Amino acid sequence: MKISRFKKSHKTLVFFATNFDYREPYQVLIDATFCQAALQHKIGIDEQIKKYFQCGVKLLTTQCVILESEALGAPLTGATSIVKRFHVHKCGHEGKPVAAADCIKSMTKDNRYIVASQDRLLQESLRKVPGRCLLYLHKATPVLEAPSKASKKWVQKRANILMLGKQADKIDYMKEKQGLKLTESPTNPKKRKGPKNPNPLSCKKSKKEKAKTPLKGVQEQSTLTKAKRKRIKIPAHVKAALNKD
Ligand SMILES: [Zn+2]
Known part of the structure; x- marks a missing residue:
């Protein structure tokens, strides 16, 4: 043969x-x-x-x-x-x-x-x-x-399934390599502890803070006027000069 x-x-x-x-x-x-x-x-x-x-x-x-x-x-x-x-x-x-x-x-x-x-x-x-x-x-x-067309087609189909499987493995491997935890899938993220946004009640508190702020401003103003007074304090020699007139 x-x-x-x-x-x-x-x-x-x-x-x-x-x-x-x-x-x-x-x-x-x-x-x-x-x-x-x-x-x-x-x-x-x-x-x-x-x-x-x-x-x-x-x-x-x-x-x-x-x-x-x-x-x-x-x-x-x-x-x-x-x-x-x-x-x-x-x-x-x-x-x-x-x-x-x-x-x-x-x-x-x-x-x-x-x-x-x-x-x-x-x-x-x-x-x-x-x-x-x-x-x-x-x-x-x-x-x-x-091998007949039917046999070849069957083998090809199975090969495609295996290939797709391998592709999925590759993606998992890459994710792992990049430090992305496989357990945290984007479709089902872990719940964060505590509220995402500030508590609405805590937001109301800010109004009180707003009310406080003018007082603070007054205090600040008074300190500023004190400072201004200090600054406009007439030096002794100027006073003496003025007294002369
Ligand atoms: Zn028979």
Whole structure:
């Protein structure tokens, strides 16, 4: 396998492992359409998939897939014999089998399966759900499909939420650094002890003070007149000169 192709599939696997908890050994859920395509292109599924992923993989199918393939009869005889070789996972439809596509959809709801199928309708349906991972055959080559728009959108949305969270943390950190207490939020300031404005009763007192002030002025005036008297006190030699006249 070419290195660039390995890089591409590895990148996709990392995306699903990081964002949707896919874990090694990766579980590959195979249906009869995938087996049919493998048969047509004469490839060994087990060998090719393991070579493609180059890491731990587990190949499995369900009873519903096998039953549907068997029911389709002759055209799928080869595919049926191939799909039967894989480990059969319990799907919850035991005794009441459903269509293979419906079974696979329900299986992917709670578990991390890489769905190996050539069923276009099933692929389209799974692409609409974030976190669904698809594998298909392009002629004889397995291809792990790049994450769908729905998956990318989901991851972006979550990233935005995390980013906003971090932004809030940054603001808190800056506030703390600048000495602003985080407990004192501007929307709920602490109540100050005592009245904000002077007591109106204390304001009335000022009237009394106003009444007092003229008295004070009188006192001041008297002291001023005393001072003036002192100042206009005629010196002795002037008095003597005046007395001469
Ligand atoms: Zn089933």
